[in-house]
Amino acid sequence: MNMKVFAVIKREYLTRVKTKGFIIGTFLFPMILILIFGGYFIFSTVFGPSTRTYHIIDQSGRIFDEFSRIQSDTLKNGDPEYQFIREDITAEGLEPIVDGLQNRVLNKEIDGYMIIPEDIVESKTITYSARNVSDFEEQESFGRTFSWIVTNMRFENRGLPADEIRQEMNRGRVRLNTRQVTEKGEIEKSGGASFALSYLLTYVIILMMMIYGQTLMRSVIEEKTQRITETIVSSIKPIELMLGKIAGICALGITQLIVFGGIILLMLNYSESIFKQLGVDAPDVLGFVRQIHFSSNVFAFMIIFFLLGFVFFSSIFAAVGAMVNTEDEGQQYQMPLMILIWIGFFIMLTVAKNPETPRAFWVSLFPLFTPIVMFSRIAVSDPIIPSGAYLSLFTMSASTVLLIMLVAKIYRVGILMYGKKASIKEAIRWIRYK
């Protein structure tokens, strides 16, 4: 490789990889992620609920026993999850009892109370009153249990055998075996897991492009504001300088991706045993991750699209850096760019569900969107390679080369322009400079 370009790549890479910011960002970020995930499961035990007490006024007299029998789970510490107390109606009627219960709830003696009307089978409405009504899981669980009991009562009222019907309903449950038709035959695949992962991977690509694009822009602006440019370009051609900077910062991004990937793999391998040692159930997340099987195609395309997308977008960031004098001015110009990247992200969300429509095909060939949209099509269609995937490699490479040639001209003029920030119109005029 050209020794000069290599010197620039080395400088960009080494001066940044050694900074505290990079080291912290690279190692601390996944650690924080682990802590958040791990913390959720650990804290859910620590801060889990203690036994809750509900009073039930069962005016029908037919629900309470069944309900407390079904809702008899125990907490992780062995205590029962709920304590239900039957409230009998006295001669004075409902109101004094409710008043009393309200006071006890407010005094935190009990957590809440429920009123089951006499005609529950017809009205199908139960009042649930509590100090805290934000535990929707609990409310759902109560609702399911009540429905189950009431449904059984309705069966019985019509003389139908509830147990038998329930049994038959269970027997009649059908499993949908999802299979994808591919050239190599049919394979079993679940949609959810691969959609989630392709969503995650594209999100990572976008974040990396934005973070490192800005790093590059700052680096270009630094050379301008510190008046370094003129010294450097007396030794190296501006386009070589630009390519060297892009490559150096790209290498930085790849380093970070490799570290992230390594940490995530380690985490997946060891997390189960760690969770067990902590006395926490291995979380569902792990099982979910294990369902994902991508072919090596996906990873090959991911690397290619990451590199192409990175070079494509960062060359725009380089041009922006050359056009402005301060980071604040840079922010103004990069806004539309950010918006475009996010538009690509939203297009991706819908295209990923319907990857083979003609519109999906065309939009994924548009260079601004290719790295995100085309990649997601590839990820969700795996192991089938969607239409236009190979074509997009060509269109994306060609448009990247074209863009670099164009941007290099703006860069060449811009880096030596001090003072006023350049308008888009001026930048276009620079392209035509000799």
Place this chain on the structure above:
Amino acid sequence: MKVLEVNNISKSFGNFRAVDDVSFSIEEGVIFGLLGPNGAGKTTSIRMIINIILPDSGRVSVLGETNSKTANDFIGYLPEERGLYRKMKVGELLLFMAALKRTNKRKARQAVDYWLEKIDLMDWKNKKIEELSKGMQQKIQFIGTVLHEPKLLILDEPFGGLDPINQNLIKDILLELKGKRTTIIFSTHVMESAEKLCEEIFLINKGREVLYGKLGEIKKSIGRQNILIEYDGSDDFLKKSDQIKKFDNYGNYVEVQLKKDGDPQKLLKDAVKTITIKKFELKEPSLNDIFIETIQGTNEGGNES
């Protein structure tokens, strides 16, 4: 051997003609002054010489190469707008600058140590640039331009911002490099330092050549002499004398400019009649005088046309 040949280069930015049909050439081992007021076109000319920008017309050839892509490795350039990567260590930065000139690593390391020793900044080798004073940074940048032993050294205002001791240090290094046959282009608007160093000058104003040649010959061709007189008494004799064109009284001494055919002997004779002479010195016009006169002359000429 001609190290640099500049033939009829012109450059415009929009409607502004920054450099207009400029030509000159420099022999090996010469210190060449590229002089002119601010905004005259010095930096634009230099940028065309080192191929940062291309001339609209005309041709530059460095060391016989018309495409300076390779020639640039033999050029050292200290721009007027200068700065360094603040977060880099001095040693690393200098090695980076040497690598950009394709200097091999071992040679570059030796050169870095040699030059750091020479400018007395060896102790700062592992310090970051931002920890250095402005003057130190400037010296670092200067040696960054000579590490690769350039054949042509282009310095844009190299003394700006340096104290007299460091100015002397740089001046000595330049003379040493000249001794090793290094060709030096010295661009400045400070005539005193140019006068001390330059053998040839090119005076540029409003993008055009106004004066070009060997400094000694230029002074001779102007053909007039100035007289410096230190005396006790009144300057009335000067006002009466028909030998002089004008004079400037600086209090301690007067500087007198004779008429074209003025005779210093007659002036001296007139003077001794009325005043006590302490010193009477015939003196060539300074580069500063030439500069001011020529630039004012061309500016007035420019206004008329």
